Amino acid sequence: MKRILSMALAATMLTTPAMAATVKIGFVTTLTTGAAVIGKDMENAVNLAMDHLDGMAGDTKLEVVFGDDQFAPEAGKQVTDKLVKQDDVDVVAGYIWSHVLLASRKSVLDAGKILISANAGPSQIAGKLCSENFFSTSWQNDQTPMAMGEVLNQQGVKSLYIMAPNYAAGKNMVAGVERTFQGEVKGKDLTKWGADAQLDFSAELAKAKASGAEGIFVFYPGAAAGAFIKQYHQAGLKDTMPLYSVFTVDALSLPRLQAADFESVVGSRVTQQWDPSLDNAANKKFVDDFKAKYGGYPSFYAAQSYDAIMLIASAVEAVGGDMSDQDAFRAAIKAADFDSVRGDFAFGTNNMPVQNFYLREVVADADGNWTTKVVATVYENHVDSYAAECSMN
Amino acid sequence: MDLSLLVIQMLNGLQLGLLLFLVASGLTLVFGILDFVNLAHGALYMLGAFFCATLTFALGNFLLAVFVSIPIMAAVGWVLERVLARPLYARDHLDHVLGTFGAILVIDTLVHLIWGPEGIQVPLPDYLEGQVPLWGDVVVPTFRLLIIGAGLGAAGLLFWLVNYTRLGMLIRAGASNRTMVSALGINIEMLFALVFALGAALAGLAGMLIAPITEASIGMGNNIIITAFVVIIVGGIGSMKGAFIAALLIGLIDTLGRSFLDDIFKFAMSTEAAETSAPAVSAMLIYIIMAAVLAFRPQGLFPPKVR
Numbered sequence: 001m002k003r004i005l006s007m008a009l010a011a012t013m014l015t016t017p018a019m020a021a022t023v024k025i026g027f028v029t030t031l032t033t034g035a036a037v038i039g040k041d042m043e044n045a046v047n048l049a050m051d052h053l054d055g056m057a058g059d060t061k062l063e064v065v066f067g068d069d070q071f072a073p074e075a076g077k078q079v080t081d082k083l084v085k086q087d088d089v090d091v092v093a094g095y096i097w098s099h100v101l102l103a104s105r106k107s108v109l110d111a112g113k114i115l116i117s118a119n120a121g122p123s124q125i126a127g128k129l130c131s132e133n134f135f136s137t138s139w140q141n142d143q144t145p146m147a148m149g150e151v152l153n154q155q156g157v158k159s160l161y162i163m164a165p166n167y168a169a170g171k172n173m174v175a176g177v178e179r180t181f182q183g184e185v186k187g188k189d190l191t192k193w194g195a196d197a198q199l200d201f202s203a204e205l206a207k208a209k210a211s212g213a214e215g216i217f218v219f220y221p222g223a224a225a226g227a228f229i230k231q232y233h234q235a236g237l238k239d240t241m242p243l244y245s246v247f248t249v250d251a252l253s254l255p256r257l258q259a260a261d262f263e264s265v266v267g268s269r270v271t272q273q274w275d276p277s278l279d280n281a282a283n284k285k286f287v288d289d290f291k292a293k294y295g296g297y298p299s300f301y302a303a304q305s306y307d308a309i310m311l312i313a314s315a316v317e318a319v320g321g322d323m324s325d326q327d328a329f330r331a332a333i334k335a336a337d338f339d340s341v342r343g344d345f346a347f348g349t350n351n352m353p354v355q356n357f358y359l360r361e362v363v364a365d366a367d368g369n370w371t372t373k374v375v376a377t378v379y380e381n382h383v384d385s386y387a388a389e390c391s392m393n
Numbered sequence: 394m395d396l397s398l399l400v401i402q403m404l405n406g407l408q409l410g411l412l413l414f415l416v417a418s419g420l421t422l423v424f425g426i427l428d429f430v431n432l433a434h435g436a437l438y439m440l441g442a443f444f445c446a447t448l449t450f451a452l453g454n455f456l457l458a459v460f461v462s463i464p465i466m467a468a469v470g471w472v473l474e475r476v477l478a479r480p481l482y483a484r485d486h487l488d489h490v491l492g493t494f495g496a497i498l499v500i501d502t503l504v505h506l507i508w509g510p511e512g513i514q515v516p517l518p519d520y521l522e523g524q525v526p527l528w529g530d531v532v533v534p535t536f537r538l539l540i541i542g543a544g545l546g547a548a549g550l551l552f553w554l555v556n557y558t559r560l561g562m563l564i565r566a567g568a569s570n571r572t573m574v575s576a577l578g579i580n581i582e583m584l585f586a587l588v589f590a591l592g593a594a595l596a597g598l599a600g601m602l603i604a605p606i607t608e609a610s611i612g613m614g615n616n617i618i619i620t621a622f623v624v625i626i627v628g629g630i631g632s633m634k635g636a637f638i639a640a641l642l643i644g645l646i647d648t649l650g651r652s653f654l655d656d657i658f659k660f661a662m663s664t665e666a667a668e669t670s671a672p673a674v675s676a677m678l679i680y681i682i683m684a685a686v687l688a689f690r691p692q693g694l695f696p697p698k699v700r
Contacts, residue, residue: 032501034610036510166672189651190672196616199607202405202537203651210398226514227607234517234534234606236524252511256608259450260514 022061023316023323025309026083027118028076028094028104031068033195034223037252038096038301039068042118044294045302049309052289057313060321064309065089069100071195076100080107090323091116093308096221096301098122098141098168109133112326114333118308119301121352122168123175127386130350135333137307137340139273140352140384141172142179144246145219147271147357147378149180152215152244159184161213161241163204163228165193165220173219173246179385186213199227205235217244225253229265238264245270249362251299254370266362266370273355274303274342277373282310282339297371303341311345314338350390354381397531402652403645408537410644411544415599416617417624417636418551419592425631425697426568427585429478430489433496434596434621435614437473441466441597442609443504446513455517459601463594470593474586482585497615504611512610521605540602547598548637555633564588568631568697620647623683629693639694643679650675 027046030039046064055062065087069076076097083089084107092108093116095101101120108115109131117125117136125131126140152160160183164170170190178185187207192198208216216237220228225248232243249257249270257265276287276297286306290298298306315332316323323329336345348354357379360372420434444465448458473496481492517536524532555561563584566574575581600613607613624643628635655671662670686694 031510032505033612034510034512036505036611037512040510166676188668190668191651192672192676195612196619199613200409200603202408203402203648206398206401206405207652210395210401223512223608223610226512230514230608231534231606234522234524234536236532236534256511256514260516262514 021059021321022063023057023091023312023321024087024089025062025064025312026067026080026087026089026092026094027064027305028067028069028080028083028092028100029118029305030071030096031066033071035071035096038222038299041252041299041302042094042096042305045290045298045305046309048286048290048293049306049313051293052285053309053313058317058320060316062309062313062316067094069095069097069104071097071100073097073099073103077103077107080104084108084111084113089113091312093312094118094305095120098172101125102168105129105131105134114326114330116308116312116333118305120169121172121384123172123386124168126350126352126384127389128391130390130392132330132351132392135311135347135351136353137311138304138353139355140386141169142176142386143357143379143382143384144271144273145173145176145217146180146385147359147382148217148244148246149177149182150378151269151271151359152177152217153180153182157181157183157215157244159186159213159215160244161186161208161211161216162188163201163208163216163218163220164188164190165197165224166190167193169221170219177217177246181217183214186211197224199224201228201231202235205231205237208241209235209237213241215244216241217246218248219246221247221250222252225249226256226260229253229257229262230260233262233264243268246272247300249372251276251297251302251371254362254372255296258370266364268362269375270360270362270372271357271378272300272360272372273353273357274300275358275360275372275374277371278342278358280339280341280343283341283343286341297369307338307340307342307345310338310340311336348383348387349392350384350387351392352384352387354383356380357382397529398652400527401531401533402648404533404537404541406645406648407641408540408544408644409648410641411541411548412599412603413617413620413624413644414637414640415544415547415595415602416621417628417640418548418633419595420618420621421625421628421631421633421636422564422588423592424625426564426571426588427478427482428571429482430486430493431478431592432490432493432618433473433477433500434592435616435618436497436500437466437470437593437596437614438600438617439504439609439611439614440469440500441600442515442604442613443508443513443600444597445601446515446604446609447508449515455515455521455605459598462601463598466597467590467594469597470590471586473593474589478589479582479585501611508609510611512608513604514608515605517605536605540606543598543602547595551595551633560584560587620679623679625693627683627686627694629696631697632693632695635693635695635697643682646682647675647679650678654678 067079318332628639658667
């Protein structure tokens with residue numbers, strides 16, 4: 001026992017000088033509850049990025065500390081505080097949920113650290129609450145549904161029924177599609193969200209059907225996606241009210257829908273800023289290695305998380321691991337000099353990415369697995385609608 | 394608002410109510426007869442969904458999987474009574490809450506370890522996937538009708554069991570006066586274990602029936618258990634009849650609230666205000682009902698006659 005102790009002590013003493021050259025990244029995501037399926041995918045992508053980097057950014061060692069937000073704002077803030085104060089991380093990244101990010105942002109920004117969202121993009125943080133220390137490797141919530149609104153116009157859809165969860169991102173999604181969709185909105189439902197989210201949509205689907213709308217737009221990320229799509233088909237709405245969705249049909253829901261034989265989801269169309277079929281070297285390496293390591297397609301959550309780690313690594317390398325000069329580090333992040341899986345990557349004035357949005361279709365790949373492919377580009381270098389409200393202009 | 398929509402929503406409410414009854418009946422039996430607060434009842438609901446999902450893929454048939462899963466769930470309930478509940482009977486309610494809350498965490502983590510975090514989609518056979526026309530172009534999903542049928546069937550069976558069998562007589566006697574029943578030479582431990590197993594089977598059945606609609610996922614039970622507690626409080630703790638009526642009431646109020654509250658609010662306020670407030674209020678509706686019942690009739694709407 002004594003020997004083990006003294007060895008452990010010696011080991012600590014040995015590693016202490018090396019620790020100074022380590023840059024710590026806190027990564028907050030959902031690792032418990034039903035939404036852990038998203039968190040797991042992001043965790044996998046982060047680990048893959050670390051594999052690709054060999055755990056190093058130039059000569060500096062990188063270390064990732066994961067935190068679980070338990071799908072709740074208060075727990076997310078708590079774990080963020082722990083990462084910032086106790087683990088003393090240099091950068092905090094991650095965040096699936098807009099309400100969790102909004103609750104946690106102050107903890108990171110007040111400590112003067114860099115915050116990078118790998119998914120959530122609430123309107124507030126792109127506009128009034130923008131900060132020079134906040135960056136995003138995803139999108140502003142409104143953008144993807146805005147692209148879908150354009151698609152609906154192009155397809156001549158005249159009326160729409162809208163369903164989304166009742167939280168920050170759900171409201172942004174509804175605002176986004178309403179901003180660009182030119183037809184009539186026949187009705188909308190905001191359903192209960194969180195760890196005890198409503199997953200039985202019988203009443204809402206009956207209302208949608210009775211409204212006689214030509215199409216239905218939904219946003220149901222994570223576990224709710226499978227539930228919604230199943231009930232949509234069980235209700236027999238497929239032929240009368242086509243489904244247009246964002247962040248709902250993805251690499252997480254498709255394998256499970258395929259296992260349960262929901263043939264009819266093949267051919268459905270969604271908008272997104274990234275796709276596994278995007279043709280660039282970084283993306284090909286990411287998708288191939290992800291499939292080889294974890295046995296399935298990465299989701300957009302994974303792609304954004306991978307980008308977040310690569311972005312941080314590029315900036316750490318640019319400043320030679322010297323985190324004491326924060327202005328230089330921030331400038332290196334803003335330069336975004338890394339190979340993004342979505343091709344070219346640049347930040348706008350409010351530190352949100354300025355990027356393309358694609359229309360994707362669900363198809364079966366060469367092995368018969370369901371995935372998506374790009375069929376058209378809806379927006380090129382799109383800037384979100386809240387950039388003008390940001391005081392950094 | 395038209396009539397056919399109202400009828401469909403009533404059916405949806407009935408379906409939700411019957412599912413709630415399946416969960417609440419076990420809860421109220423265990424609480425009423427064993428005087429045991431079982432927060433882990435929702436975990437049994439989740440386990441039912443996961444067993445059924447796994448067996449559906451193994452056996453290739455959902456209905457068969459349900460029939461095999463029900464006795465498995467009863468066995469799980471039996472074991473849970475032995476290892477968890479029995480040592481806690483003599484303690485007070487706070488210890489029950491602590492012990493069963495711990496059980497929730499343990500079972501959730503076990504499920505996470507065995508089945509992974511992602512949950513399972515349960516496929517239905519084709520003949521349950523479609524819709525049944527009621528009249529005109531009004532249709533209901535076949536599977537939802539099956540849930541209503543199964544729920545009514547289970548409720549009928551339970552009614553018969555409790556009111557017309559020897560076991561039911563003992564259960565009722567146990568609910569009224571536990572000490573007297575054991576003094577009469579009845580094996581009260583066996584009776585308790587049976588009641589617990591019955592409750593587990595019913596909660597499991599509810600989980601099995603909901604799985605093809607939503608999915609089998611971790612934490613699904615924690616959601617319904619709160620609503621089930623609302624049901625047994627409104628109905629009167631320990632009362633089967635109360636649980637049945639309150640479950641239907643809560644199911645209907647919740648569904649109709651979600652459907653029509655925003656339209657009703659639009660009469661009194663702006664469209665935008667109605668759209669913002671209606672989802673919040675409809676999520677609260679059942680708790681408002683519970684608060685009202687607790688204020689004016691704290692023993693519940695249909696309390697058991699002797700306690």
